[in-house]
Amino acid sequence: MATNVELLTVRNMSKRFYGTQALDDVSFNLAAGEVHTVVGENGAGKSTLIRILGGIHEKDSGEITIEGTPSEFTNPREALDAGIVIIPQEMQLVLDATVAENVMLGEIPSKKWLGFIPMLDRRRLREQAGEALRKLNYHGSLDISVSRLTFAERQLVVIAKALLHQAKIFILDEPTASLEQREAERLFEIVHSLKEQQVGIIYVSHRLDEIVELSDKCTTLRDGKVVDVSTRGHIEKENIIRLMTGRDLAELHQPHKLEFGETLIEHDNALSLRRGEVLGLAGLLGSGTTDYLRNLFGAGEEAVAMKLSGNEVQLKNPIAAIKHGIGMVPGERRNALIYDLSVRDNIVLPHLPEVSKGWRLDSKQIDKLVADLIEALDIRPRDPKKLVRFLSGGNQQKVIFARWLIGNFKVLLLDEPTHGIDVGAKVRIHRLMREFTERGGGVLFASSEMNEVVNMSDNIIAMRQGEIIATMSRETGEYSEGYLREALGG
Amino acid sequence: MTTSNENQTAAIVALPEENEKRFTVVAILDQMPLVALVVLCLVTAILSDRFLSPINLTNILLQASVMAIVAMGMTYVIISGGFDLSVGSIVALSGCVSAWVMLETNVPLGIIAGIAVGGAVGYLNGYIVSHLKVNPFIATLGMMVIVRGIVLLITDGRPIYGEDGLPEIFLELGSGRFLGIHYLIWVPVILFIIFNWLLHMTAYGRRLFATGGNREAAFLAGIQVKRVVTSAYVWCGILGGVAGVMLASRLQSGQPTAGEFYELTSIAAVVLGGAALHGGVGKLYKSMIGVFIMMVLANSLNLLNVHSYWQRVAVGLVIIAAAAADQIKSRRN
Numbered sequence: 075m076a077t078n079v080e081l082l083t084v085r086n087m088s089k090r091f092y093g094t095q096a097l098d099d100v101s102f103n104l105a106a107g108e109v110h111t112v113v114g115e116n117g118a119g120k121s122t123l124i125r126i127l128g129g130i131h132e133k134d135s136g137e138i139t140i141e142g143t144p145s146e147f148t149n150p151r152e153a154l155d156a157g158i159v160i161i162p163q164e165m166q167l168v169l170d171a172t173v174a175e176n177v178m179l180g181e182i183p184s185k186k187w188l189g190f191i192p193m194l195d196r197r198r199l200r201e202q203a204g205e206a207l208r209k210l211n212y213h214g215s216l217d218i219s220v221s222r223l224t225f226a227e228r229q230l231v232v233i234a235k236a237l238l239h240q241a242k243i244f245i246l247d248e249p250t251a252s253l254e255q256r257e258a259e260r261l262f263e264i265v266h267s268l269k270e271q272q273v274g275i276i277y278v279s280h281r282l283d284e285i286v287e288l289s290d291k292c293t294t295l296r297d298g299k300v301v302d303v304s305t306r307g308h309i310e311k312e313n314i315i316r317l318m319t320g321r322d323l324a325e326l327h328q329p330h331k332l333e334f335g336e337t338l339i340e341h342d343n344a345l346s347l348r349r350g351e352v353l354g355l356a357g358l359l360g361s362g363t364t365d366y367l368r369n370l371f372g373a374g375e376e377a378v379a380m381k382l383s384g385n386e387v388q389l390k391n392p393i394a395a396i397k398h399g400i401g402m403v404p405g406e407r408r409n410a411l412i413y414d415l416s417v418r419d420n421i422v423l424p425h426l427p428e429v430s431k432g433w434r435l436d437s438k439q440i441d442k443l444v445a446d447l448i449e450a451l452d453i454r455p456r457d458p459k460k461l462v463r464f465l466s467g468g469n470q471q472k473v474i475f476a477r478w479l480i481g482n483f484k485v486l487l488l489d490e491p492t493h494g495i496d497v498g499a500k501v502r503i504h505r506l507m508r509e510f511t512e513r514g515g516g517v518l519f520a521s522s523e524m525n526e527v528v529n530m531s532d533n534i535i536a537m538r539q540g541e542i543i544a545t546m547s548r549e550t551g552e553y554s555e556g557y558l559r560e561a562l563g564g
Numbered sequence: 565m566t567t568s569n570e571n572q573t574a575a576i577v578a579l580p581e582e583n584e585k586r587f588t589v590v591a592i593l594d595q596m597p598l599v600a601l602v603v604l605c606l607v608t609a610i611l612s613d614r615f616l617s618p619i620n621l622t623n624i625l626l627q628a629s630v631m632a633i634v635a636m637g638m639t640y641v642i643i644s645g646g647f648d649l650s651v652g653s654i655v656a657l658s659g660c661v662s663a664w665v666m667l668e669t670n671v672p673l674g675i676i677a678g679i680a681v682g683g684a685v686g687y688l689n690g691y692i693v694s695h696l697k698v699n700p701f702i703a704t705l706g707m708m709v710i711v712r713g714i715v716l717l718i719t720d721g722r723p724i725y726g727e728d729g730l731p732e733i734f735l736e737l738g739s740g741r742f743l744g745i746h747y748l749i750w751v752p753v754i755l756f757i758i759f760n761w762l763l764h765m766t767a768y769g770r771r772l773f774a775t776g777g778n779r780e781a782a783f784l785a786g787i788q789v790k791r792v793v794t795s796a797y798v799w800c801g802i803l804g805g806v807a808g809v810m811l812a813s814r815l816q817s818g819q820p821t822a823g824e825f826y827e828l829t830s831i832a833a834v835v836l837g838g839a840a841l842h843g844g845v846g847k848l849y850k851s852m853i854g855v856f857i858m859m860v861l862a863n864s865l866n867l868l869n870v871h872s873y874w875q876r877v878a879v880g881l882v883i884i885a886a887a888a889a890d891q892i893k894s895r896r897n
Contacts, residue, residue, distance in 0.1 A: 373783065373784055391783075391788075392783060392786045393787075409780045410784060410785075411778065412773070412774045412778045413778065415770075415777055415844070422770075423785040423787070424785045424787075426771065429767075430767045433768070434765060435765060435770070
């Protein structure tokens, strides 16, 4: 770092929501040109910290100082005026407006036509937007609508917009959660170029590799408290995990098997899933893995022919798949959960016929089933009547899993099962997958995180543009992340 | 709430005592419609001594009875994530068909025909919305106009009561009493028990909530979402049919102009009762409270001699206020 100008200082900040101490005496500082990462499990206080800095929540106590001046803000507008901007996960862009218009939104330049009629100044609009975007290495068109950009490019537009607003402090909230490897690398370049412009960056992520790579400083939160602040050179993955969860994670390393039971699903000579097997479906974003899993579940456009336990079948809809003992966890939680229903109702949803006596729901049986699952999966809070809406991401994911642990399910199709959840919950989901296969089930899981696929799977199939292009087995020895990347990169 | 003491990592778990406090606040907000109804009744009773007279109360109940039945069906449709603008026209069609059939044949057949034709229109609505994927607003708006047109066509715009009026037994239904209470009030009470059970205690009810709350998630959980959505419109049509027959017995004729604005009043009542227009949220008894708010409000304004034009303005304001209050509530959650 060239300079060490202190941009932001947070001192002794606390925040309580109803009964929860979300932040407890947190101090934090950020220098110009520095990347300061914040890590922690879901519910550790990361979001609260970010949201207070972004003016979305108000702090209960503590001080915020920006470039030496004590600052107070009560809404996002004031935070923005103070130079703080959050680049959120779900970005708010006007999808139908052009790239240039989006960058300049809020400060659209105008000119006076004939000296008095105000008109949009297109030339200046394009010039200013273009300049901001060029600094970020964007060389695409300025005149196409944002809806046609990739997710990564949209992030660029948001960042360019913030730069034009003279933002000095960027809060990047899980910026790579929806990016594939190459796009993520491009984002890292942008982070570096922002550093050079003496911007301070607060970076929140669940991905520990990038945290180690990017951080100048790393703050770990647990239960609303700062448990550690490390500087570059002293930031280690294993250590972060231990600090975040308060547990040692030898469990991360899963046992693998080479012997499996009978074949459960066969499709197209390319896919074959056996009892006891975790089969990884590797593919970059947009490679067709999601559609592939949906088709196997009977939720695609057309019914595909496959063999289930040796019998030819065509699954017309999810009802048929469920009857055959196949369960699915879709890639996005909002496609799996009914947020306005309780944990209990969400869990028993696919099993309503089995838990009914005639037309009437058998409440006793349901309560027993659900209580057992909540206990077994450690779903918190332990309240079956809680609306799923109020659960954290990791716990929501467990609810979706719990669904398929009722009854005799043989096959689980999982689409990005650990997307956007913290390390602790991730380990638990991985353990659940393992346990499911130990009881004789088979798991087919898609992931764009190569690391995860290679660590979790017994065998891997690689997919590109909806076609299976390679198969990797631990037996053959050619089983590594490098080999997989090569197959997919093509 | 959990009593586990190993919750250091579960930041979402609230401490018990604060949780109870919060629970009380939410519970009161949750019962706002009931509070509003009680306040409305108290205020009216103070301002007008006629309000609590048996005649007036019976009158309110009779007016509420038909609307309550329509609102039950509307609750189902709104929970399924849609709404039904055609139900007012269904009320008219069912009343006229029922009157016409019973004049041609007999009373039971007339009643059945009236209800069945309501169910048939409901099925069409459901089919258009769930299979042809037409927006419920457009689909049922079209159906509202079509059905009203058909009613006017088959009746030639004139009420149906034959040469000597409708059969005596049928008129008895509209004015007779059982245990001192009008038949017309018994009907919604019984229907409420049945449809409340169906909505809140059965697997079908869970499917309806799930489908309205998140159609894609319900589909992936193995629910036949199209069938469920269609069923909601069928219930709405059937209940609209029952309401139409009841109205015919009260008006002693099949009226082609009956049921106008019933769709709007019932939607307003359901929304007043806290159901969400995006679907997946609602309680049948709360919709009934909504109906009573609408009915008592109209009655109260009448008793207080408020001009009927102003009454409309007042009703509109109440609906918007209720929706705004609901927004504030969901933000507090």
